[in-house]
Structures are given as structure tokens and as C-alpha cells.
Amino acid sequence: MAVNLKIPKKVFAIEGIGIGVTEAGIKKENRKDLTIFKLDEGTTLSGVFTKNLFCAAPVQIAKKHLLSGKPVRSLVINTGNANAGTGQKGLKDAQKICNCLGSLLKIEDCQVLPFSTGVVLEPLPVEKIVNNLDKAILKIDKNNWMDAAYGIMTTDTTPKIFSEQFIIGERTFTITGISKGAGMIHPNMATMLGFIGTDLGIKQQLLDKIIKDIADQSFNRITIDGDTSTNDSFIIMATGKSNIQINSENDSNYNTVLDALSKAASDLSQKIVRDAEGATKFITLQVEQAASKEEALSIAYSVAKSPLVKTAFYASDPNIGRILVAIGYSNTNIPINKIKIWLNDLLIVENGELSESYTEESGKKIMEQQEITIKISLNNGYFSEKVYTCDLSHDYITINADYRS
Amino acid sequence: MAVNLKIPKKVFAIEGIGIGVTEAGIKKENRKDLTIFKLDEGTTLSGVFTKNLFCAAPVQIAKKHLLSGKPVRSLVINTGNANAGTGQKGLKDAQKICNCLGSLLKIEDCQVLPFSTGVVLEPLPVEKIVNNLDKAILKIDKNNWMDAAYGIMTTDTTPKIFSEQFIIGERTFTITGISKGAGMIHPNMATMLGFIGTDLGIKQQLLDKIIKDIADQSFNRITIDGDTSTNDSFIIMATGKSNIQINSENDSNYNTVLDALSKAASDLSQKIVRDAEGATKFITLQVEQAASKEEALSIAYSVAKSPLVKTAFYASDPNIGRILVAIGYSNTNIPINKIKIWLNDLLIVENGELSESYTEESGKKIMEQQEITIKISLNNGYFSEKVYTCDLSHDYITINADYRS
Structure with a gap:
């Protein structure tokens, strides 16, 4: 669907x-x-x-x-x-x-x-x-x-x-x-x-x-x-x-x-993307205040392509750590203690750590929605980029492991 | 297991x-x-x-x-x-x-x-x-x-x-x-x-x-x-x-x-890798005759990380096309018509096309094994690299989408 x-x-x-x-x-x-x-x-x-x-x-x-x-x-x-x-x-x-x-x-x-x-x-x-x-x-x-x-x-x-x-x-x-x-x-x-x-x-x-x-x-x-x-x-x-x-x-x-x-x-x-194999959620990666277009895209794709991030979204599980981990291996050299991250309008990470105002319950409420924006603000420059992706579900495996008859 | x-x-x-x-x-x-x-x-x-x-x-x-x-x-x-x-x-x-x-x-x-x-x-x-x-x-x-x-x-x-x-x-x-x-x-x-x-x-x-x-x-x-x-x-x-x-x-x-x-x-x-989440197969990527270490690794990782290749291995489906596609987006510039590929000892691709001797049946027999080597020979130089990975199964999704209780 x-x-x-x-x-x-x-x-x-x-x-x-x-x-x-x-x-x-x-x-x-x-x-x-x-x-x-x-x-x-x-x-x-x-x-x-x-x-x-x-x-x-x-x-x-x-x-x-x-x-x-x-x-x-x-x-x-x-x-x-x-x-x-x-x-x-x-x-x-x-x-x-x-x-x-x-x-x-x-x-x-x-x-x-x-x-x-x-x-x-x-x-x-x-x-x-x-x-x-x-x-x-x-x-x-x-x-x-x-x-x-x-x-x-x-x-x-x-x-x-x-x-x-x-x-x-x-x-x-x-x-x-x-x-x-x-x-x-x-x-x-x-x-x-x-x-x-x-x-x-x-x-x-x-x-x-x-x-x-x-x-x-x-x-x-x-x-x-x-x-x-x-x-x-x-x-x-x-x-x-x-x-x-x-x-x-x-x-x-x-x-x-x-x-x-x-x-x-x-x-x-x-x-x-909305009709991607097994997709149950439409996810927008929005990276802001990057030092370059390449930096913004590198981070956006690193998160958008992470199977661990994608399965967490499938499960409606606010696994903030997985987003941070994916940013961390994005092959950039951003100052991580300046990072802010929002799920839709909810601030989840501030100064590179879990935001003090964040609660698991509020995170879960957003993760359950079908349209989710992960906004990552780097405070490192003036470039912004958006990338679109979906979650990774059982149906993706079923469809792609389905043997040719 | x-x-x-x-x-x-x-x-x-x-x-x-x-x-x-x-x-x-x-x-x-x-x-x-x-x-x-x-x-x-x-x-x-x-x-x-x-x-x-x-x-x-x-x-x-x-x-x-x-x-x-x-x-x-x-x-x-x-x-x-x-x-x-x-x-x-x-x-x-x-x-x-x-x-x-x-x-x-x-x-x-x-x-x-x-x-x-x-x-x-x-x-x-x-x-x-x-x-x-x-x-x-x-x-x-x-x-x-x-x-x-x-x-x-x-x-x-x-x-x-x-x-x-x-x-x-x-x-x-x-x-x-x-x-x-x-x-x-x-x-x-x-x-x-x-x-x-x-x-x-x-x-x-x-x-x-x-x-x-x-x-x-x-x-x-x-x-x-x-x-x-x-x-x-x-x-x-x-x-x-x-x-x-x-x-x-x-x-x-x-x-x-x-x-x-x-x-x-x-x-x-x-x-x-053998104990990776949901793994049912151990896969070795062996890239040979590359022009550089970077070229060999780029191709090996491109194939090893492709969800489509990994689900095909899970399904024991000799989806040779998926391997070629992953090589094709590896961000290298190799002469594709010189590529040879083997699954274990079986030649599957020659001159960048399906080998004439290849049969679906012989491919499937190897895909059903638990230990598979994909050998990719580029005929482009003298560098070799090996990378190890596993398949992508339903259990991976189950484990990683499992909500924290």
C-alpha cells in the first residue's frame, strides 16, 4: 500500500x-x-x-x-x-x-x-x-x-x-x-x-x-x-x-x-518513494546550516540509507541513537556538539546530546505518523538539502527475497 | 543461529x-x-x-x-x-x-x-x-x-x-x-x-x-x-x-x-559476520585485478552493502543482475565489458554479460550453500581485496524493529 x-x-x-x-x-x-x-x-x-x-x-x-x-x-x-x-x-x-x-x-x-x-x-x-x-x-x-x-x-x-x-x-x-x-x-x-x-x-x-x-x-x-x-x-x-x-x-x-x-x-x-517496496512511512531528511552542499547531502544520505534508522521508523520506535550513529559515520567532520535534531516539530537532540525536554512518549507519538521529517541543523554554515526516503519493513524483504517462479 | x-x-x-x-x-x-x-x-x-x-x-x-x-x-x-x-x-x-x-x-x-x-x-x-x-x-x-x-x-x-x-x-x-x-x-x-x-x-x-x-x-x-x-x-x-x-x-x-x-x-x-543479526549465509566478496585498492574496495562494498544483493542471497536466488547493478553504481570507472564474475567456482559473467555456459540451475545450487564467494575479476590492474558480509533476512528486520519493552 x-x-x-x-x-x-x-x-x-x-x-x-x-x-x-x-x-x-x-x-x-x-x-x-x-x-x-x-x-x-x-x-x-x-x-x-x-x-x-x-x-x-x-x-x-x-x-x-x-x-x-x-x-x-x-x-x-x-x-x-x-x-x-x-x-x-x-x-x-x-x-x-x-x-x-x-x-x-x-x-x-x-x-x-x-x-x-x-x-x-x-x-x-x-x-x-x-x-x-x-x-x-x-x-x-x-x-x-x-x-x-x-x-x-x-x-x-x-x-x-x-x-x-x-x-x-x-x-x-x-x-x-x-x-x-x-x-x-x-x-x-x-x-x-x-x-x-x-x-x-x-x-x-x-x-x-x-x-x-x-x-x-x-x-x-x-x-x-x-x-x-x-x-x-x-x-x-x-x-x-x-x-x-x-x-x-x-x-x-x-x-x-x-x-x-x-x-x-x-x-x-x-x-x-511513497510507493516503494514495503514502505509504510514517508520520511524527509532536511539538513540545514551545513558548510557545503556535499556536507548536507552526505549527512542526509547517511541517515536516509541506514538500515537501522529505517527499521526503527518501521517499528515506530524513537531510536534517536541510531540517527546520531548514522550522522557520526557520514564521512564529514562536523562539530557534533552543535547539532540540533527535530522529529517534525519536536526537538530531540541539542548540543549533540538528547534534549532535556525530550520524552520517549513524545518521540513515539511522532514516530507513529505516516509522514515524518527529520530536521538536522548543523550550525556550521548556510547550505540546506532535502532527501526523501521510506522505512524498511518485512514486506521489503518478502518482495525482494520472493523467488522467481 | x-x-x-x-x-x-x-x-x-x-x-x-x-x-x-x-x-x-x-x-x-x-x-x-x-x-x-x-x-x-x-x-x-x-x-x-x-x-x-x-x-x-x-x-x-x-x-x-x-x-x-x-x-x-x-x-x-x-x-x-x-x-x-x-x-x-x-x-x-x-x-x-x-x-x-x-x-x-x-x-x-x-x-x-x-x-x-x-x-x-x-x-x-x-x-x-x-x-x-x-x-x-x-x-x-x-x-x-x-x-x-x-x-x-x-x-x-x-x-x-x-x-x-x-x-x-x-x-x-x-x-x-x-x-x-x-x-x-x-x-x-x-x-x-x-x-x-x-x-x-x-x-x-x-x-x-x-x-x-x-x-x-x-x-x-x-x-x-x-x-x-x-x-x-x-x-x-x-x-x-x-x-x-x-x-x-x-x-x-x-x-x-x-x-x-x-x-x-x-x-x-x-x-x-557469522553471528550477524538474522544472518543465514556468510558471503565473501573477492575483487581481483583492480587498478587500485580503492577501486577494489569500492566495488566490493557496493555489492556487499546492496540490500537487493543481500535479499537475493537470503532467498538463494541467483539474481546475477543485482550484482551487476551494484557494481555499476560503485562510483568507479571500470571497463565493464572486461568483467568476469564467479559464484564459488561457477563462472556467471564474462565480458560484462551473462556467461554462455551459465545455467540458472547451477547458480541456484551454489546460492543454496551457506558459504558463498563472489569473485569479481576486473582485468584492470593488479590489486585485490576481500570483504566479508552476510545476507539480509526477515530476522534482521524483526530484531531491529523489535520495540523496546
Whole structure:
């Protein structure tokens, strides 16, 4: 069961983006597993990808196609197979899909980006995908975002979708996006995908910068079990159909646009944590007054990744010591006697020791909640960072130790 | 249940080291929880300690006393309370224990090293310790190593002891040691302790070097959940009573001695992994042909710490993909198409892909064993490193999520 994961009541279409979703029988029959995005001419697109050395074949091809400089006009996403660790055959398969879709849509193959998610180390059933591309194309419609949210799921328990309209002066722009996450079973899901569409017009170089900044604060700030998958990809597509055009950071509407896109990316990335395997709690690590960004992140991740901290949260046990221990091995050199820590609004540590006002009972009351912020103030500088994670439960072990049948 | 953890049939005393163990009622009644080591004059001693910033009070005092330059003549170890995160009071308590034991043994307080293990963030019941020092002194005897192995346990399921005699020419020397580990419950155990005694004579400066080298290959090469505790300490005591004296690395017997001490430290540290919380398998990560020590360790730890790899081993599921994924995010830049991986003697990955000879059945057969070596050959240089870990099971979650009653 996902933790407070809300599905928007209304999903807005993005003018200039058509979506077709179909069943290709890649891993299971009667399951939507093949999704195509078709982008109108004039759309700008940027992507960020996994840094895992075993970067999957579709990621390698997508990066290559982006480097061609030709405008991307289509995305093709399959679930059920990650096409990762598949060597030369994997690359050929991913390329073949782009070639076929390109010729069906009458665009160049380098204008297609492929994405795969699902089982690692198994050959991609490429014919099933290629043979169903025409069926997916027939279904293309701008109102299919929810279908796509289902179509990219693997072991996600719920679709993840963001959709909102924003106002600039008297004009409106729309952002809709989908993501999928946190499933690594049977035997490995390779995992995180995020796609955001908007009818804003955003100049290519600016979008390239925006996506990096946004990813850094959203998809790069979540940790479930510390494993970075081979297929992680995050894409923003800007069609320009709203007639709101942003060309530089000096544009008077830049901050409004950046905030709106950040909101979408934060929402979609946090939904992945909320639906993490076995998660029963959503935990925000907020490190403040650090001497550097690196110091803040090192401490935040040290706490967020500690199995002992995560099991304590699962048990609703205010094991403050485990938080201190994790800070202590964070590979930083902070003055520990200046540290203050809060659980939500409750001060639990002061001067590096248990706060005198703290009681076990008050700690337990907060630990029982589903949304908990651990705020760590270092009194060591001016940098702040946030990282999002979840608890570590029996279900995580059950799901990940579940033998492939 | 510990994994293949063997208790030696015969435990040899070390001439020059007396041990007294008693019940001080620190956390529970009728439990051996207070241990004293008394060292004959002429004994050299070296120690290595946790690098956790929240280093516990006894560790701080032990380091201070070692810096005094006066020969250490006694150790005092309590379980049931780690005296960690206890601020100024904690330091005073640890010092008080040294003062009292010093005056009872008629040595200076700086000749006593204190050690504590047990609950974090709770005040040490110092009076219970101080009031029972005389009782422990009365029990001092050279044959009490097994009592001490029990006396330092926290949630260990079994005592951890090494004892062996070695021969140099016609002379014999003896090494006996104890360790305790892997319990972080109720609410935090602060954790790893190791004490090795030998009747070798080893010059102080040489022992200082030896302990670092040995710790680096033993106590610093084990990972259970990636958490470094606030109290980790490892001590070697060399009494010289065997009349075998080693003064420098050029001594003809140096390698024999180093190998023997390494064997003891490896055995005691690996026993901690074998008795890790919830462990059902003992896993060796062996990285070979790396370009540097750092590269080898980075890859070994990345795999050893991956919850996805560890749950796969728990499930006896040959999830090769998870190993590749963990190598891929190891923050190295190795040529992945040169990687070979073996599970014990079974080649599973070649040229960075699943080996053609590999079958799921053969992989599963090895995954079902209790002792598994993952050998990763990088074909990238001449450095090798080994790291020891265990699987991640339901019992780990149960133990660590168990609420304090």
C-alpha cells in the first residue's frame, strides 16, 4: 500500500503530445505494456539518465539519438523487460525499435528515443514490440496520460501522475507527467522512469539546464535502498502550444515556470518513494546550516540509507541513537556538539546530546505518523538539502527475497 | 543461529594476562557483564578505534590514556550500556572507573583503558560498575578467556573466541582472542569489540604498525548493515612471556608472527559476520585485478552493502543482475565489458554479460550453500581485496524493529 499517494482527479492533456498505449504481450498477456509518445514539430526535449556503468541498451541509444541534434519526435516505452545487460544484441534490438517506429511515423530513427523497464539480463522480445507498434500508433490521442501511467508500471502498486494548470498573467500553461519506480523483483526491475510534458515553449539550451537543476532536487534526491538502476531516465517535453515562450533565465516568467516544473518533478519523484517496496512511512531528511552542499547531502544520505534508522521508523520506535550513529559515520567532520535534531516539530537532540525536554512518549507519538521529517541543523554554515526516503519493513524483504517462479 | 561459527575445543591461557569476570547487574541481574584484564609489567599494547564522530566516552578516555605514554596494565569492559552520546557525564563516569580500578590495582588511572558496549544514549550506571570492581579482581585468573568471551556479549547468540599455538623453530607462542559484534537492538548496541592476547614480545612501535595493518584486513573488512558504531575498538596485548621477541619487520620471524596475528583477527572479525543479526549465509566478496585498492574496495562494498544483493542471497536466488547493478553504481570507472564474475567456482559473467555456459540451475545450487564467494575479476590492474558480509533476512528486520519493552 502506497503512503498517502494521491492521484489527481483531473488529468489535463498537453497540446502537441499524443499518446498511444497497447498490449504487446511482452511479459504477460492482457497487460498494457507498450506506450508511444508522439510529439508535434517544434517541441523541445531534454533528458537525464542513470549513471550506472551497466547503463541499459535503450539508455545508450537514447543518449546517442539526443546527440544527433535532430529534434525528438517520438518516445517508445516498454515494460516487462529492461533490455539491460544484454550486450550487442540489446543495442541492436533498441535500435530496431527506433528504426521501425521511425519509418511508421515517417521520421528519422534518431528522432525516436527508446525506454525499457522490467527484468534485467533477459533478451528483449523485440518482435513482440515491433509487431505492435502500429496498434499503439492507432490509439494515439492527447487524452491518454492515465493509460500511459498504467502502461509504464512494473511492480508499482498504483499509477503515478501529476497534472496541474498554472497561470501567468492572463495566460494558462499546463504540466502533466507520469513516473514509475521502485520495483526490483522477478528478478530485477530496472527501474525509475519519469516523463513530464508541458505546453510551455522552452528554448533547448534552457531546457537542458532546467532539467538538470530540477532532477538534482527531485529524482536525484530520493533513496529507497541505495541501488541506482541501469535504466533510470527522466524526460521533459515542451511543446510550446500555450504560446508562453521562455528563452532565458532572465525572462520575467522564468521563476514561475521553474517552480511549476519543479513541483511536477518533486511530486512524481516523491510518489516513487511513497510507493516503494514495503514502505509504510514517508520520511524527509532536511539538513540545514551545513558548510557545503556535499556536507548536507552526505549527512542526509547517511541517515536516509541506514538500515537501522529505517527499521526503527518501521517499528515506530524513537531510536534517536541510531540517527546520531548514522550522522557520526557520514564521512564529514562536523562539530557534533552543535547539532540540533527535530522529529517534525519536536526537538530531540541539542548540543549533540538528547534534549532535556525530550520524552520517549513524545518521540513515539511522532514516530507513529505516516509522514515524518527529520530536521538536522548543523550550525556550521548556510547550505540546506532535502532527501526523501521510506522505512524498511518485512514486506521489503518478502518482495525482494520472493523467488522467481 | 550463527553460520558455521566454530568454538575452539581448547582455549590456551596467555602467560602474563589475568582475567576476572563478574556480575554487576548493569542492565540485567545474574548476567556476567563486567570483565577486567590485568596485564603483567612489560606487556605492550596497541589499539584501533571507531571513526564515528559520536565516538563514545570510554573510547575517548582510552585514546587519551594511550597518549599518556604510560604502559597499559589493565582493561575494564562492561556490557549492558555503551556510555555513548552521554556528554560530559559520560566522560566523568568512564574516568571514574579508571580511577577506582587504578587505585585498587595500585597503578595510575592512565594505565587503565575502559570499554563499554550496550545501549546508546542512556546514562551509565557507574556505581554498579565501581562497586563490583573488587569482586572482579578477586576472580582474576589466566584461564578465564571463555568467561570473558561470554562477559562481553550483548545480543550475540554465541561467544566468539580464537585460540591457537604456533611454532617458531623449537619454540611455541600462543594467541588467544575474543570478540563481540553485531547486535544493535534495545535500542542500539554499540557494538564491535575485539581483544587479542599473545605471549609474544612485540616492540611498541612495531605493534602499533601491525595492529593497523591487521585491522585493515579484518575488522575493517566486514560489513553487516553499513553502520559503524560509536564504540568499535580492537586491542592487541603482547606480554613477551614466550621469550620470543620481535623488534622490527626485518626480524626473520616477523612474517610468521604477522600471519598468526592476522589469522586471529580474521577469525574473530569473521565470527562477528557469522553471528550477524538474522544472518543465514556468510558471503565473501573477492575483487581481483583492480587498478587500485580503492577501486577494489569500492566495488566490493557496493555489492556487499546492496540490500537487493543481500535479499537475493537470503532467498538463494541467483539474481546475477543485482550484482551487476551494484557494481555499476560503485562510483568507479571500470571497463565493464572486461568483467568476469564467479559464484564459488561457477563462472556467471564474462565480458560484462551473462556467461554462455551459465545455467540458472547451477547458480541456484551454489546460492543454496551457506558459504558463498563472489569473485569479481576486473582485468584492470593488479590489486585485490576481500570483504566479508552476510545476507539480509526477515530476522534482521524483526530484531531491529523489535520495540523496546
